[in-house]
Amino acid sequence: MAATNCNGSPDYCQLPFDRYTFAGTHNSAAYRLRPDCTLATGKCSKAIGTCIEAGSKCTQPWRERCRTSSENCKNKIPPWLGRWTHICKVPLQACAGSMPIICENAPQWFTRCLWENQPGKDIGQQLIDGIRSLDMDTCVTHDQRAVTCHGQGATRALGDELDVHLRQLADFLGTHRDQVVTIEYMDTDGDAGIIARALVAAVERHLGGRLWEQQSANAPWPTLGQMIDAGKQVVVFAGSIYEALPAATRPRWLHRRDDHYRNTWDYTRSGHTPDEIARLMLSYQPTGPDADHWQCVDFEYSPDGKTLLDQMRHGTVPSVCLERLASDMNRRVPEIVEHYARRFRQIHRVRLDYYDNAKTLLFDAVTMMNARNFRLFALKKHANTLSRRATSRCNGDAALCDRPLNRITFAGTHNSAAYHLAPECSRQIATCDRVMQRTAQQCTSSLPDALSFLSVFCTAWQQVCTATERVCRGWQQVCTRTIDVCARGLSWMCDAAPDWLKDCVWQNQAGHDITQQLNDGIRALDVDVCMDRNEQVVVCHGMGELRALGDTLEHVLGQIRSHLETVPDTVITIEFGDVDGDGRSMAIKLRDIVQAQLGRYLVERPKGDSAAVWPTLGQLIDKQQRVVVFGSGWTERLAEEERPAWLLSRGDYFVGSWSYTHQQPTTDGAATVLHEHANATHADDNRMPCIDME
Template sequence: MLCNGRADLCDLRYNQVTYPGTHNSASYSLKYDCELSTQTCLETKTVCQAQAQNCTMGWETRCSKMSNTCLDRLPDWMHWLCGAFTSTCEATEQFCLGWEDICTSSLEVCTLWGSACLGVIPDWAITCLWENQPDHTITQQLAAGIRFLDLGTCLTNNNTQAVMCHGNGITRAIGVPLDDVLTQIATFYNANPNEVITVEFNEYDGDVNLISQTIVQKVLQYFTLPSGQLMMYPRTSTTQTWPTLRQMITANQRLMIFMGDTYYPIPDPKPTWANQKDMWKQDGFAYTNQDSQPVQLNQSYYDWCNQGPPTDGSFIKWQQIDINMAILEDDIVASVKKGQVPELCIGPLAIQTNSAMLDALGSYCYTRWPYWFRVRVNDYWEGDVFKVANQFNDLNVARVKAGDPITPF
């Protein structure tokens, strides 16, 4: 019997195996969220109404408020209007209501932006700034051997649809619907009965209560058998021993679900298949989140690995190598102002780190902590994520055979 492609992994517990993974796994086929940015712009209409109310509150303060607000609200080429407002400061309340009309009409630029938005965003911006797995669907990733998927979820269409996304608020890009991703996972799952898959619902943007409800509903919809059996592996307590891959495969409960902050809003009693990720796993991003360049990431990992686990007997979380790179903000701003592509984009940064540096990190870090749960990268096809995960699993197998439990439970 092969378990995740290897016979020697079958009798290792789920938490004794190292999984190759992708960061922002569904960050492909993205587009800038023009709908949200337009909506955010239009919502400032309420600011205009508040300004009109302030206008009527007192003659003495009205002039300066109107003049300052006018300069702040209108583009430079319309500042001539501000002088006219100031010179008629002694006007009646009708003038204040007139200001509301002028202020609101200036928001027509929001509507114009909405219609031109996608055409304004340069072609390079999406692949350079947002897409972590460009042109590689979930189906392709699973077929290649990725066994850990990281899904960021947003709400669109007035909170009625869950989609994949990268970023937050008006800086986010959105992709395929959650239904599309879960369909791809379910199709692979059913066609490959000896494969164990891990899905983490971590980052989100929108109403966390609605997103959590949607995730639970969709997981149950796509991964419940006609008999009513769940395809997700359930754990009834935090002290329950994690199953072996063989047990998960034999039970046909080969899907392990982890959730970040989306876990807490789930009503009690929470599903036994939903695991809170921070209880078990130490994200590499927790101590590398300030790193933007390969040399910084490299140093942060070496420092962390040198530190080693605590010696006070406290629970040691599963360690994770997360090669998640960022682009320097100053480089982005300067480049966009000039209409140029930044000197470094996500893809080239991934290529710099996924091979030689990943190999070096693996060789150095593995022996300094009890257990490494995953190796996760951007642009997974560029580099050695599968090589490093297999090397880790060779060591995992040897240690378990020698009687080392590696992790509790």
């Protein structure tokens, strides 16, 4: 019987696994943990031997030296050297003797502060509460057992045997056959091979018949309904555990995480406060393969070690404990999840620490995401069941299907990618550096050299020269320090630029990314691109030292591709007008990125000069060639044989209003020029006119 309810809704039965967003917990098995006393005690014991060895090395050279000079000299060995070994050993012996007592009697607040991300909530309870994405850390104990844990080395805490959480999951699925769950085994401490072999045996022992086997990373995923119908309700991902198993013995149900999605931790690990983590999440810009992977919204923390130790040294409960960090961070769930929903097509999960304190926020966010996922998927599925022309609609209007593309007026935006921009500081700072170096060179060379010529004739001039050189060097210091303040000040101002300044100077479409613009009906996009200091092609606004940078071009084009996939009766034009970067290199990179992201949708330029050679919108939609790309002067940097047929030179096809309005300093002046140009006759110009309110 086909599944009628999947993870709480009949709608979700139609969603493929990779289009569903899971509610998850971070370090799901981090409860009832115990500090690993064995490892910590061993560290102390090992250090005692190090002390004895160090003491011997310290005193031996003195003894050898004494033997060669005098037998009596042995008594001259500094007394403190003889006491070194004793001084070193005593505290370490105390450490080795007391560490087991301290570990076994660690107060509850101590273990909760450092290790327990989900205190009081075992796996069975988390599943009952609605958690469907589990995250497990695993460790090897001193007697070579694999257990759940949190932490590494002497600062880790150990949990249950692997059988415990797997048995709880199996029991849950036995009574909830309409649920799909995913497990991630990532962080390990100890021999990953030992953990991998123990994990494979334990998983197959408890979940053997319920494990989904994906054929390959590129194969389409089944729907949740199909997985439930097949009784394969568990998907397992891993990192080092996957790599530790030989390919010949690796089970097909174990999937390599990096083939499918990226953890948030990869780019937020440097943040130690809620504000820092939120900033890193909101500014995340995936590049390369990351842009095509599923994304995760993981609220995870790395407490600042120095702050933690200082507060514990004074006997106070640290302010950077997991619960306090989680409380401050989890209240930002709605804002950050909404941000990710606007920017990324596939959100694999949203997971929290201390989920029990923010269940409403978590499940509301996941419900919102899956409602969005269902709308997008249903729209795409509906469109794919229809023939491309059965709807007789092109760009939303049936009357447009028979019109040539050059007889269509497109609604467009100027500087379409000018949102989420940040001023680029590096060029301004480099300018300050160049001025500083030039001033230093002029100050230390030109003037002293001129005066040194005079000193040949008169020693008195030597004194003048010396005094002048001192003045010059003093000026150099004042100048270089002033310019250094310039560089530092610019860096601070760029990083802290307020939103009103960005909106005022650079952000033409603030708050509306490409996806939102396309959903609103925009069909003509204008994208400025720059080469950043890492030689990546990014969207931007401005040139030279007055530019602000945004997302990578791959990310922006990925949003366009996603829209084309879900709305199959739309034709879009993209103009790459202003380009700031290394001429030929920039042109080649820009060409290759567009080809890689939009290749199958690109419209090749019409042959001949007649306007009639343009295809109709209907013809373009039939062939699924639905993106027309125009370039400005940068296209000339490509040799004729390097220029693809889809790359159209803007000047050959249309005239932008900017060419005759850019000298007008006021909006009234620009409007007057637009009216005059519209009323004039242009019989000798067959190019398409534009009305650009820029």
